[in-house]
Amino acid sequence: MGMELKGQQSHRMVILAAIFILMTLLILYGSNNAMDDVYAPFHVATNHALMYTDLKKWAGREGYVPFNGNKEMTLRCNNCALVTSSSHVLGSRAGEEIDSSQCVIRMNDAPTLGYERDVGNQTSLRVVAHSSVFRVIRKPSEFLHQKDSNPVLIFWGPPNKFGKDSKGTLYRLIQRVSQTYSNLSCFSVTNSKMRRFDNLFHTETGRDRQKSHSWLSTGWFTMVIAIEICDNIKVYGMVPPNHCLKKPGSKKMPYHYYKPRGPDECLTYLQNESGRRGNHHRFITEKQVFSRWAKQYNITFTHPNW
Ligand SMILES: *[C@@H]1O[C@H](CO)[C@@H](O)[C@H](O)[C@H]1NC(C)=O
Ligand SMILES: *[C@@H]1O[C@H](CO)[C@@H](O)[C@H](O)[C@H]1NC(C)=O
Ligand SMILES: *[C@@H]1O[C@H](CO)[C@@H](O)[C@H](O)[C@H]1NC(C)=O
Ligand SMILES: *[C@@H]1O[C@H](CO)[C@@H](O)[C@H](O)[C@H]1NC(C)=O
Numbered sequence: 370m371g372m373e374l375k376g377q378q379s380h381r382m383v384i385l386a387a388i389f390i391l392m393t394l395l396i397l398y399g400s401n402n403a404m405d406d407v408y409a410p411f412h413v414a415t416n417h418a419l420m421y422t423d424l425k426k427w428a429g430r431e432g433y434v435p436f437n438g439n440k441e442m443t444l445r446c447n448n449c450a451l452v453t454s455s456s457h458v459l460g461s462r463a464g465e466e467i468d469s470s471q472c473v474i475r476m477n478d479a480p481t482l483g484y485e486r487d488v489g490n491q492t493s494l495r496v497v498a499h500s501s502v503f504r505v506i507r508k509p510s511e512f513l514h515q516k517d518s519n520p521v522l523i524f525w526g527p528p529n530k531f532g533k534d535s536k537g538t539l540y541r542l543i544q545r546v547s548q549t550y551s552n553l554s555c556f557s558v559t560n561s562k563m564r565r566f567d568n569l570f571h572t573e574t575g576r577d578r579q580k581s582h583s584w585l586s587t588g589w590f591t592m593v594i595a596i597e598i599c600d601n602i603k604v605y606g607m608v609p610p611n612h613c614l615k616k617p618g619s620k621k622m623p624y625h626y627y628k629p630r631g632p633d634e635c636l637t638y639l640q641n642e643s644g645r646r647g648n649h650h651r652f653i654t655e656k657q658v659f660s661r662w663a664k665q666y667n668i669t670f671t672h673p674n675w
Pocket of ligand 2: 519520549550551552553
């Protein structure tokens with residue numbers, strides 16, 4: 370009787386131990402897997418100094434294809450003003466200074482009309498996300514009334530939006546606009562260049578864009594293109610990477626200067642940075658990379674200065 374009980378007990382112990390080991394393995398395996406996929410925010414790999422990309426050499430006309438004819442993307446500038454869409458530009462009264470730059474670069478549908486005093490009224494280049502095409506096309510006055518020079522529009526998007534073979538609605542819409550206004554040069558980013566933007570994110574942050582569920586922002590494309598075409602760049606309205614981390618309770622600032630009742634900038638940055646399910650913009654990580662590029666290329670930041 371005693372022997373039988375002992376035997377049963379040790380049998381039970383073996384089963385319990387087996388279950389325990391199995392659970393531990395499952396947890397370890399599960400978390401390992403999760404670690405690969407989960408985006409750990411607020412951290413930029415620092416061991417990439419040896420394999421940095423020289424964006425000046427990286428540049429190439431073949432990365433941009435015209436919507437019409439056989440124009441080439443030949444825009445080159447000594448000094449550029451890169452005007453962000455952040456509400457930090459409001460009250461800067463930087464309009465005249467911005468317009469006095471050789472080239473003025475803007476993003477998406479950020480307007481100048483009504484904000485000239487702070488953001489100026491010239492545009493040499495506008496970098497536009499596929500999701501902003503309709504809003505940009507709807508307001509031609511924003512990009513057609515330029516004193517001199519022919520403005521350039523660069524559209525970026527996933528291959529199925531602007532790819533050579535996807536003569537979809539967006540593609541044909543932009544094509545029609547660029548036919549109508551011959552002084553306007555419209556380009557799309559080629560598929561191979563899109564992949565290079567992804568690879569650049571990977572080498573600069575140590576993270577695979579897709580596996581880390583990240584979306585590149587229009588700011589990422591615009592900064593890279595600006596470095597390609599400008600000898601030096603003054604950026605208006607971009608906060609430093611740690612801005613939203615160190616002042617959690619700071620004053621609310623709209624994400625876009627033209628949407629005063631829109632979402633708060635820091636909230637948008639922080640929520641995107643730590644977003645896991647679905648795809649998210651890594652605004653803070655991108656700015657960490659920009660601050661490194663600022664030391665490598667001629668980039669300065671104003672409103673705020675850093
Ligand atoms: C905007 O454009 C007008 C007319 O071209 C010009 O007089 C004005 O000084 C420009 N700049 C700003 C900052 O409004
Ligand atoms: C571009 O063309 C449109 C119409 O053809 C015209 O209204 C506009 O003033 C032109 N812009 C420049 C910079 O020449
Ligand atoms: C930085 O800007 C100055 C002045 O425009 C220019 O001479 C120099 O070549 C630039 N340096 C780089 C690395 O582009
Ligand atoms: C992430 O940023 C976009 C703007 O690009 C915004 O529309 C979206 O709401 C943000 N997501 C979160 C979770 O805050």
